[in-house]
Amino acid sequence: MTSTVAALVTDPDGRILLTPGRSAGPGLPAVALRPGETPRAAAGRAVALGAAGLVPRVGGPLVLDWAAGSAYHVFEAGEAGASAVRRITAGGTAGFVDLAELPTETDPVEVRRIAAALAARAGESTVYLEDGRPPPVLAMMRRYRIAPRLHxxxxxxxxxxxxxxxxxxxxxxxxxxxxxxxxxxxxxxxxxxxxxxxxxxxxxxxxxxxxxxxxxxxxxxxxxxxxxxxxxxxxxxxxxxxxxxxxxxxxxxxxxxxxxxxxxxxxxxxxxxxxxxxxxxxxxxxxxxxxxxxxxxxxxxxxxxxxxxxxxxxxxxxxxxxxxxxxxxxxxxxxx
The missing domain is CATH 3.90.79.10 (Nucleoside Triphosphate Pyrophosphohydrolase)
Known part of the structure; x- marks a missing residue:
């Protein structure tokens, strides 16, 4: 099983940091998890690689997505200050994108993950997904307050x-x-x-x-x-x-x-x-x-x-x- 770790960074206007270098096009800063590396440390490394060497103070997990036999984690990396935004955008490769523009900038699975990460950030929670979507029964349990149970x-x-x-x-x-x-x-x-x-x-x-x-x-x-x-x-x-x-x-x-x-x-x-x-x-x-x-x-x-x-x-x-x-x-x- 492979694991990819990404980080959610936004600017003061709520735009999302996207970085290049992925086969599906731009996406959240992301790296493959190394042996012995913690996912949280990998999230910091992902941002450093894609954002002018800047290392965030990484928070907790926002999303765990399971897709095609691989785990995809998204961690909270917070808001970039004005000076950090200038350093990142000066390089011309990474940039910040409005939520409404995401469908034209990255693939649909990444759009779903980002939307889920933003919702998890707002709710101070962690979201579990499969291929970028909540499993139908899990979504139902949350909406209608159905408790987990061993039957x-x-x-x-x-x-x-x-x-x-x-x-x-x-x-x-x-x-x-x-x-x-x-x-x-x-x-x-x-x-x-x-x-x-x-x-x-x-x-x-x-x-x-x-x-x-x-x-x-x-x-x-x-x-x-x-x-x-x-x-x-x-x-x-x-x-x-x-x-x-x-x-x-x-x-x-x-x-x-x-x-x-x-x-x-x-x-x-x-x-x-x-x-x-x-x-x-x-x-x-x-x-x-x-x-x-x-x-x-x-x-x-x-x-x-x-x-x-x-x-x-x-x-x-x-x-x-x-x-x-x-x-x-x-x-x-x-x-x-």
């Missing part, structure tokens, strides 16, 4: 077909599709994301479908078509009973106003997520590919095409309106 569900084994008679069913969750092919995911007050559904209760009489309909209504205030069985997961925890966790699929028909979950008293946020991002967002691991394919196939059988992974993630407003075509707002007077 035991990554160890559950997926099976198609009916649940064996000797396997007790503990939970039933629903892949709940909207007409544009996205899936409803709820986020609770602790930042945990998951499919709507939940634990079978006495009132469900052992019926996973009844439990799913009740739990979806309580958690998300959503009505749906009769759920169809996709398969089940086997959870065999060490020292505990082995149980089944059923997965169903359905299509949203009506959306109600957000309301407290009777079980917790909290109001969940309701997101619409492309199907291929659901497993990663919920922390199920790559073993969830089978159930994702089954859910997408079930939606396709009902005339709903899969939303691409690049489709936007949006939140259903608390009043349930203004978000979907072909889905009716559930009014308080409507029967459930």
């Amino acid at each position: 035991g569900g990554a160890a559950w084994r997926w099976h198609t077909g009916p649940v064996p008679a000797d396997l007790p069913v503990r939970h039933a969750w629903v892949w709940l599709f909207v007409p544009d092919g996205r899936v409803v995911v709820y986020v609770d007050v602790h930042g945990t994301a998951g499919l709507p559904g939940g634990t079978l209760e006495t009132v469900d009489h052992g019926d996973p479908v009844a439990a799913a309909v009740r739990e979806v209504r309580e958690e998300t205030q959503i009505e749906m078509t009769p759920p169809v069985h996709l398969g089940y997961l086997v959870d065999a925890p060490p020292g505990g009973p082995t149980v089944g966790r059923v997965r169903l699929a359905a299509v949203v028909t009506r959306i109600g106003r957000s309301a407290p979950d009777p079980a917790t008293g909290t109001v969940h946020r309701r997101l619409l997520v492309p199907p291929r991002l659901v497993a990663e967002l919920c922390g199920w691991g790559p073993g969830a590919d089978g159930q994702t394919r089954a859910a997408v196939a079930a939606a396709r059988d009902r005339g709903i095409a899969e939303a691409p992974g690049t489709a936007p993630v949006t939140e259903i407003p608390p009043d349930g309106s203004g978000i979907l075509t072909g889905v009716r707002l559930l009014r308080p007077t409507d029967p459930t």
